[in-house]
Amino acid sequence: xxxxxxxxxxxxxxxxxxxxxxxxxxxxxxxxxxxxxxxxxxxxxxxxxxxxxxxxxxxxxxxxxxxxxxxxxxxxxxxxxxxxxxxxxxxxxxxxxxxxxxxxxxxxxxxxxxxxxxxxxxxxxxxxxxxxxxxxxxxxxxxxxxxxxxxxxxxxxxxxxxxxxxxxxxxxxxxxxxxxxxxxxxxxxxxxxxxxxxxxxxxxxxxxxxxxxxxxxxxxxxxx
Amino acid sequence: xxxxxxxxxxxxxxxxxxxxxxxxxxxxxxxxxxxxxxxxxxxxxxxxxxxxxxxxxxxxxxxxxxxxxxxxxxxxxxxxxxxxxxxxxxxxxxxxxxxxxxxxxxxxxxxxxxxxxxxxxxxxxxxxxxxxxxxxxxxxxxxxxxxxxxxxxxxxxxxxxxxxxxxxxxxxxxxxxxxxxxxxxxxxxxxxxxxxxxxxxxxxxxxxxxxxxxxxxx
Numbered sequence: 001x002x003x004x005x006x007x008x009x010x011x012x013x014x015x016x017x018x019x020x021x022x023x024x025x026x027x028x029x030x031x032x033x034x035x036x037x038x039x040x041x042x043x044x045x046x047x048x049x050x051x052x053x054x055x056x057x058x059x060x061x062x063x064x065x066x067x068x069x070x071x072x073x074x075x076x077x078x079x080x081x082x083x084x085x086x087x088x089x090x091x092x093x094x095x096x097x098x099x100x101x102x103x104x105x106x107x108x109x110x111x112x113x114x115x116x117x118x119x120x121x122x123x124x125x126x127x128x129x130x131x132x133x134x135x136x137x138x139x140x141x142x143x144x145x146x147x148x149x150x151x152x153x154x155x156x157x158x159x160x161x162x163x164x165x166x167x168x169x170x171x172x173x174x175x176x177x178x179x180x181x182x183x184x185x186x187x188x189x190x191x192x193x194x195x196x197x198x199x200x201x202x203x204x205x206x207x208x209x210x211x212x213x214x215x216x217x218x219x220x221x222x223x224x
Numbered sequence: 225x226x227x228x229x230x231x232x233x234x235x236x237x238x239x240x241x242x243x244x245x246x247x248x249x250x251x252x253x254x255x256x257x258x259x260x261x262x263x264x265x266x267x268x269x270x271x272x273x274x275x276x277x278x279x280x281x282x283x284x285x286x287x288x289x290x291x292x293x294x295x296x297x298x299x300x301x302x303x304x305x306x307x308x309x310x311x312x313x314x315x316x317x318x319x320x321x322x323x324x325x326x327x328x329x330x331x332x333x334x335x336x337x338x339x340x341x342x343x344x345x346x347x348x349x350x351x352x353x354x355x356x357x358x359x360x361x362x363x364x365x366x367x368x369x370x371x372x373x374x375x376x377x378x379x380x381x382x383x384x385x386x387x388x389x390x391x392x393x394x395x396x397x398x399x400x401x402x403x404x405x406x407x408x409x410x411x412x413x414x415x416x417x418x419x420x421x422x423x424x425x426x427x428x429x430x431x432x433x434x435x436x437x438x439x440x441x442x
Contacts, residue, residue: 146363149363153343153356153359153360156347156348156352157343157346157347157348158346158348159346163339163342163343163346166335166338166339166342167339167343167360169335170332170335170336170339170367171336171363171364171367173332173371173374173375174367174370174371174373174374177374177375177377177378178374181377181378198377199377202370202373202374202377205370206370209366209370210363213362213363213366214363217280217359217362217363220280220355220356220358220359221355221356221359223351223352223355
C-alpha cells in the first residue's frame with residue numbers, strides 16, 4: 001500500500017511538472033513527425049504509399065521519441081539536486097523506480113496516441129483496431145521499464161544523450177521485433193493467430209521479466 | 225607455455241592435417257577457429273554475469289576484475305567470430321552478411337557488451353562503474369536468449385534465404401570432429417590465459433591508481 005502511494009506520488013509529480021511546462025511532450029511530438037518526414041525521403045523512392053514499411057517506421061519513430069522522453073525524465077531530476085532529494089525520501093527504491101517508470105509510460109502513451117492518427121494519415125494505414133492499442137500498451141511498458149532503468153544510469157554520466165540509446169536499443173530488440181511483426185499482421189488484417197500465440201506472449205514475458213529484474217537491481221544504480 | 229604449444233599444434237592440425245572440404249574448399253578451415261571462439265565468447269559473458277552478481281552480493285574487487293576481464297575477452301572473441309563469419313559467408317553463401325538468427329543475435333550480443341565496456345569508461349567514479357557494469361552484464365545476459373528466440377521467430381515468418389551453418393555440421397568427418405574438439409581445447413586454453421592475464425593486469429592497474437591517489441594526498 002505504501003509502495004503504491006509512493007509510486008503514484010512520484011509519477012503524479014512528473015505528470016504535473018509536464019502539464020505545467022509541456023516541454024517534453026510537445027518537442028517529442030514534433031520530433032516524431034520529423035522522423036516520418038525524414039524517413040519518407042529515405043524510403044519512398046518511387047511515388048506511392050509507404051504502407052508496406054509503415055509498421056517498422058511507426059516503431060522506429062516510437063523508439064526514438066521514447067528515448068527522448070526518457071532522457072528528459074531523469075535530466076530533470078538532476079537540476080538543483082532533485083535526485084538527491086528523491087533518493088533521500090523515506091520510500092523504497094522500488095517506489096522510485098516504478099514512479100519514474102509510470103511517469104515515463106504515461107508521457108509515452110500520450111505521445112503515441114497523438115502520433116498514431118497522424119501516422120495513419122501520412123502513411124496511409126488501412127485499419128486501426130483495439131488489438132493495436134494492446135500491442136502499443138505492452139510494447140510501451142517494455143520500453144518504459146528498460147528505458148527508465150538505463151536513463152537512471154545514463155543521467156549520472158557526462159555523455160547521457162549518447163549512452164542511453166547505446167544501452168537501450170540492443171536490449172529492447174525483442175520488443176521492437178514483436179511490436180513490428182504484430183502491428184504488421186494487424187494492419188494487413190489477415191490471420192491473427194501469430195499475434196496471439198507468439199508476439200503478444202513474447203511482449204508479456206519480456207515486460208514481466210524486466211519488471212521483476214529492474215526494480216530488484218535498481219538500488220545499485222545510485223552507488224558512490 | 226601450454227597455451228602457445230596448443231595453439232601451434234592446433235594451427236598445424238587445421239592447415240596440414242585437416243582434409244580439405246570437398247564442397248567448400250580451403251575456406252572451410254576457418255570453421256575450426258570460428259566455432260570455438262563463438263562458443264567461448266558465450267562462456268565469457270556467462271562468467272561476466274556470474275561475476276557481476278558475485279560483485280553485487282559480496283563486494284570483492286576480485287569479482288569485478290573477473291567480470292571486466294571476461295567481458296573484454298568475450299568482446300574480442302565475438303568480434304573475431306563476426307569477422308571470421310563474414311569472411312566465411314562471402315564465398316560459401318555468396319553474401320558478406322545475412323540477417324540469419326544466429327548472426328543477428330551475435331551482432332546484438334556484441335552491441336550489448338560494447339555498451340557494457342562503455343559504461344565503465346563513462347562512469348564518474350570507479351565504484352559507480354563497477355556497480356553499473358555488473359547491472360548491465362546481468363541485464364544483457366538475461367536479454368540474449370529472448371533476443372535469440374524473437375529473431376528466430378521473426379525470421380521464420382519471412383522466406384529463409386540461406387542454409388545455416390548446420391550444413392557443415394552434417395557433413396563432418398570424424399577427423400574433422402576431432403580437430404574441432406582439439407581447437408576448442410586450444411581456444412579454451414587461450415581464453416583462460418587471456419582472462420587470467422587481464423585479471424592480473426587489472427589488479428596492477430588498481431594498485432597503481434591507489435598509489436597515485438595516495439601520492440596526491442601527501
